[in-house]
Amino acid sequence: MSIPEQRRIVTTVIPGPKSVKLHERRRAEIADGLGTTMPVFIDRAGGGVLVDVDGNHIIDLASGIAVTSVGASHPAVVRRLTEQAERFTHTCFLVTEYDGFVDVAAALNRLTPGDHAKKTALFSTGAEAVENAIKIARTATGRPAVVVLGHAYHGRTLLTMSMTAKNVPYKQGFGPFAPEIYRAPSPYPYRWPSGPENAAAEGLEALREIVTTQIGANNVAAIVAEPIQGEGGFIVPPPGYLKGVQEFANEHGIVFVADEIQTGLARTGAMFACEHEGVVPDLITTAKALGGGLPLAAVTGRADLMDAVPAGGLGGTYAGNPVACAAALGAIEAIESEGLVDRAREIERRVLPRLAALVGPDSVVGEVRGRGAMLALEFVRPGTRRPAPDVARAVVARCHEAGVLTLQCGTFGNVIRLLPPLVIPMELLDEGVDVLVEAVRSIR
Structure with missing residues (x-):
C-alpha cells in the first residue's frame, strides 16, 4: 500500500x-x-x-x-483490469465473445450454493440483475406475480422500485408502479409484535396466507428475499424462516430468488449469506462486491430456469463489460486466496x-x-x-x-x-x- x-x-x-x-x-x-x-x-x-x-x-x-x-x-483487481484495458475495453458480449465473461460465470456457478447444474448471465447493476431474475422466473413459470417482503430494498428502476418497501426517498413521486408486486410482512425479530420468538412461524404463516388466498400460488412466479435485509436496516431473519420460504416455494413451483447483492461474496462470514440458513435458492443475484469497484452484476441459478429465456431475451450493451469482468476475477481471487x-x-x-x-x-x-x-x-x-x-x-x-x-x-x-x-x-x-x-x- x-x-x-x-x-x-x-x-x-x-x-x-x-x-x-x-x-x-x-x-x-x-x-x-x-x-x-x-x-x-x-x-x-x-x-x-x-x-x-x-x-x-x-x-x-x-x-x-x-x-x-x-x-x-486491491492489487489483484488493478493488475487484471489494467491488463484487460490494454487489450480492449468493449465489444459487447452479445456481438462478439470474450473469455472473461465466461470465466466470471464459471466462478459464480462454482461458488454459489448447491451442487446442481447452474448457469449465469452477467449484467451491469444490482437492479438490472433483479429485473432479469424476474424475467427468467416469469418466463420459466408462465406466471406474473412477484412476492417480496416488508422493509425490502431491491433497486431504483421501475420494477425494483416497486419491489422496494420504503417510500421516501426511493418511491415518492415516481408512481404509478409496476403491477403484480405483492408484499408479505418481514419477520423483523426486534419489532415483531408478539416477540422475536414468534417471528419465524408467524411470518411464514402470513406469507403462506397471502400467497395462497390473496394471490393464488399458481399465479406466483417468484418470491424474492434478501438473506439479510440491507437498506431496510440489516435485518437478520429468524432461524428457519428462509428455509421455510424455500420449502413453501418449492411445494408450489414458485422460483425462490435470493437477492445477495449486498450480502454476497464473503461479506457475512459465508461466501453467500443464504448458506447460514442452509438455503439453496433457485436463482441468486449478485453485484456490489462482485466487480471489485467496477459495475458488474449477475443472475446465477438452475440451468433449466436460466435456459427458459430464448436467445436475445437477456443482455444489455454493457452487460459483462470485459474490464469489469477482469476486475471481478481479481476480486474473487483476493477473496479466496486471502x-x-x-x-x-x-x-x-x-x-x-x-x-x-x-x-x-x-x-x-x-x-x-x-x-x-x-x-x-x-x-x-x-x-x-x-x-x-x-x-x-x-x-x-x-x-x-x-x-x-x-x-x-x-x-x-x-x-x-x-x-x-x-x-x-x-x-x-x-x-x-x-x-x-x-x-x-x-x-x-
Whole structure:
C-alpha cells in the first residue's frame, strides 16, 4: 500500500476547504436528486482508508456500500483490469465473445450454493440483475406475480422500485408502479409484535396466507428475499424462516430468488449469506462486491430456469463489460486466496461484542445485529422501541467530523450500518469502532 492506513485529520473541520469548493461546483452542475452521505471529495483510496483532496485520511466503514470488500484498489483487481484495458475495453458480449465473461460465470456457478447444474448471465447493476431474475422466473413459470417482503430494498428502476418497501426517498413521486408486486410482512425479530420468538412461524404463516388466498400460488412466479435485509436496516431473519420460504416455494413451483447483492461474496462470514440458513435458492443475484469497484452484476441459478429465456431475451450493451469482468476475477481471487470469508467472521468476533455493550434499558441503542462484516446498531428512544433517526443522524455526524465514514439506513432511518472492507487492518478497525462507540456514549 502506498497510502498510510491510518486516520489523520489535517483540516480544522471535515469537509476541508478544497472539498467545500468542489461541493459548491457539484451543486451547480449535478442534479439535486443525487444525494451524498459525506460531502468530501476523494483523491485516493486503498485498504481501509479514503484520502480526500484536503489530505485527510478517513477510516472507511462503508466500502462504497459493500462494493470494495477487497479494498478500493486491491492489487489483484488493478493488475487484471489494467491488463484487460490494454487489450480492449468493449465489444459487447452479445456481438462478439470474450473469455472473461465466461470465466466470471464459471466462478459464480462454482461458488454459489448447491451442487446442481447452474448457469449465469452477467449484467451491469444490482437492479438490472433483479429485473432479469424476474424475467427468467416469469418466463420459466408462465406466471406474473412477484412476492417480496416488508422493509425490502431491491433497486431504483421501475420494477425494483416497486419491489422496494420504503417510500421516501426511493418511491415518492415516481408512481404509478409496476403491477403484480405483492408484499408479505418481514419477520423483523426486534419489532415483531408478539416477540422475536414468534417471528419465524408467524411470518411464514402470513406469507403462506397471502400467497395462497390473496394471490393464488399458481399465479406466483417468484418470491424474492434478501438473506439479510440491507437498506431496510440489516435485518437478520429468524432461524428457519428462509428455509421455510424455500420449502413453501418449492411445494408450489414458485422460483425462490435470493437477492445477495449486498450480502454476497464473503461479506457475512459465508461466501453467500443464504448458506447460514442452509438455503439453496433457485436463482441468486449478485453485484456490489462482485466487480471489485467496477459495475458488474449477475443472475446465477438452475440451468433449466436460466435456459427458459430464448436467445436475445437477456443482455444489455454493457452487460459483462470485459474490464469489469477482469476486475471481478481479481476480486474473487483476493477473496479466496486471502481467506476473506474467515476475515469477515473475525471482524464480527472483534466488533459485535463492543457494539452489544452499548445496549441497555436506558440506552439509545435498542439492538445490535448482523453477521460477519455486515453489522448494525438500531437507535431508539431510551426505554422504548420508538425509532430515533435524529440520534442515528447525530452519531453519524460525529463520526464524520472525527474522520470515520459510517452510513445511516433503515426503514425508519434509525440504523447505523457498518460495512468495512474485509481487508481493513484490525487496529484501524478498532480505532474506527472507538470513534463510533465514543460518539454513541456522548449522546446517551
